[in-house]
Amino acid sequence: MSTSPATAAVTSPTSAIDAAAGGPLEAGFGFYVHVPFCVSRCGYCDFNTYTASELGSGVSRDTYAAIVRAEIRAAADRFTKHSEGALPKVDTVFFGGGTPTLLPAADLAAILAEIDREFGLADGYEATTEANPESIDADYLAELHDGGFTRLSVGMQSTASHVLKILDREHSPQKALNAVAHAHKAGFEHVSLDLIYGTPGESAADFADSLAAAVDTGVDHVSAYALIVEDGTALARRIRAGSVPQPSDDVAADRYLAADAALSAAGFDWYEVSNWAKTPEARCRHNLIYWEGGHWWGAGPGAHSHLPGVRWWNHKHPSTYATALAQGLPAAGHEVLTDEDRYLERVLLLTRLATGVPVDELRPAGAEAAERVAADGLATLDDGRLTLTLRGRLLADAVVRDLTA
Structure with a gap:
């Protein structure tokens, strides 16, 4: 990253x-x-x-x-x-x-x-x-x-x-x-x-x-x-x-x-x-x-945006949004993403995809958890990627918790 x-x-x-x-x-x-x-x-x-x-x-x-x-x-x-x-x-x-x-x-x-x-x-x-x-x-x-x-x-x-x-x-x-x-x-x-x-x-x-x-x-x-x-x-x-x-x-x-x-x-x-x-x-x-960790600009009231390392969100009410925009950018708040934030989000999102999460991007504890998840039938390990099975999709949140614990 x-x-x-x-x-x-x-x-x-x-x-x-x-x-x-x-x-x-x-x-x-x-x-x-x-x-x-x-x-x-x-x-x-x-x-x-x-x-x-x-x-x-x-x-x-x-x-x-x-x-x-x-x-x-x-x-x-x-x-x-x-x-x-x-x-x-x-x-x-x-x-x-x-x-x-x-x-x-x-x-x-x-x-x-x-x-x-x-x-x-x-x-x-x-x-x-x-x-x-x-x-x-x-x-x-x-x-x-x-x-x-x-x-x-x-x-x-x-x-x-x-x-x-x-x-x-x-x-x-x-x-x-x-x-x-x-x-x-x-x-x-x-x-x-x-x-x-x-x-x-x-x-x-x-x-x-x-x-x-x-x-x-x-x-x-x-x-x-x-x-x-x-x-x-x-x-x-x-x-x-x-x-x-x-x-x-x-x-x-x-x-x-x-x-x-x-x-x-x-x-x-x-x-x-x-x-x-x-x-x-x-x-x-x-x-x-x-x-997949790309970037976007969100326009409109309450829209969220993401550029490298930063997430921000616009004022939610349309009239407040319009007033703020007339004075500059309509952003109401932001957060600077830490390495930990970025890691957790990447594992969470990639795990939900059919292309899976690369095991070499997991921390050592996460890589060990990947082996256990696969042994339990919740995912497959193939070509270095962990991909959820049908049963694993039903338990995707639990799998992510194991991978990021």
């Missing part, structure tokens, strides 16, 4: 960012763009999102694209002032939220064009946006594709109406399926569907139907996540009140096994614990930048 140019003596986010902007960017460089708008709040969601009544002054859907484009220009300015060479080309761009597709397609394309104008998009770049099925149609997706987007990630979650109701999702099951068909017609080669499993009231048959429907759409990527009940959410309050049962870890494990079996049979390969793709090209390259 390279040594960070930033030091613990750096006391402000701006000075830390300036120090990091001059460092080498390994394993790719991406942009994350956070769009914090939602029509309503899903009961399980604790993301940094806002309905219209929660925004306050200074930010609206109409003004948002211009504000984010200003942060992109501010980012380019930091690199220009502190990097010795040319600005880094951008390999991947990911629009997340919230609901990015609540903005007009032209606004998303304008933000992508601003990144290209200031930094330059690398040859063969990947540009993804998340999309809720109820906020897109055929014309919208055609405009997105024409605007330079190469990949679409659709939040289907389930095809069971009663499961969607528990999750407070607004769309019908058919709308998610229609969205995929519209995306393919618009020319998107890579389309992903997101599923959530383990929702109270979801049966094994419900989840099997969701998996079958996802496969039948012809998407080349599926993400499947266990429902996590976050403190402070509407779902957590309903569980605490006893109106909804607590999700079961055993059921979640069964659902994961069902997902892997169904997706593997349909020609998908797992490449990260919660992600399956039909081909290497279908993998989410932006997320791989995160998992």
Whole structure:
């Protein structure tokens, strides 16, 4: 691992960012763009999102694209002032939220064009946006594709109406399926569907139907996540009140096994614990930048960024973010990563990948633990890399604890 140019003596986010902007960017460089708008709040969601009544002054859907484009220009300015060479080309761009597709397609394309104008998009770049099925149609997706987007990630979650109701999702099951068909017609080669499993009231048959429907759409990527009940959410309050049962870890494990079996049979390969793709090209390259130790600039309220040795995060509320950006960078705080931080994160993230973690990057105690993990059937050791087995994926957190103890 390279040594960070930033030091613990750096006391402000701006000075830390300036120090990091001059460092080498390994394993790719991406942009994350956070769009914090939602029509309503899903009961399980604790993301940094806002309905219209929660925004306050200074930010609206109409003004948002211009504000984010200003942060992109501010980012380019930091690199220009502190990097010795040319600005880094951008390999991947990911629009997340919230609901990015609540903005007009032209606004998303304008933000992508601003990144290209200031930094330059690398040859063969990947540009993804998340999309809720109820906020897109055929014309919208055609405009997105024409605007330079190469990949679409659709939040289907389930095809069971009663499961969607528990999750407070607004769309019908058919709308998610229609969205995929519209995306393919618009020319998107890579389309992903997101599923959530383990929702109270979801049966094994419900989840099997969701998996079958996802496969039948012809998407080349599926993400499947266990429902996590976050403190402070509407779902957590309903569980605490006893109106909804607590999700079961055993059921979640069964659902994961069902997902892997169904997706593997349909020609998908797992490449990260919660992600399956039909081909290497279908993998989410932006997320791989995160998992493989690359670097990215996060634009928008609450967005997190990572440059060599430094992580920082923007002000969370859109109006506070806009005010701070007007005065410079909108960073609210930062941390300078120690060697220990970097080591633990690298082992954690690489262990979750199908490519595994190189044993020679582990400390002696970790290398001994790798032997035990393999002997217990939780991983394989091949060509000097430790790779989780299916059973090991179910216990990935425990494996990481052993490797880093």
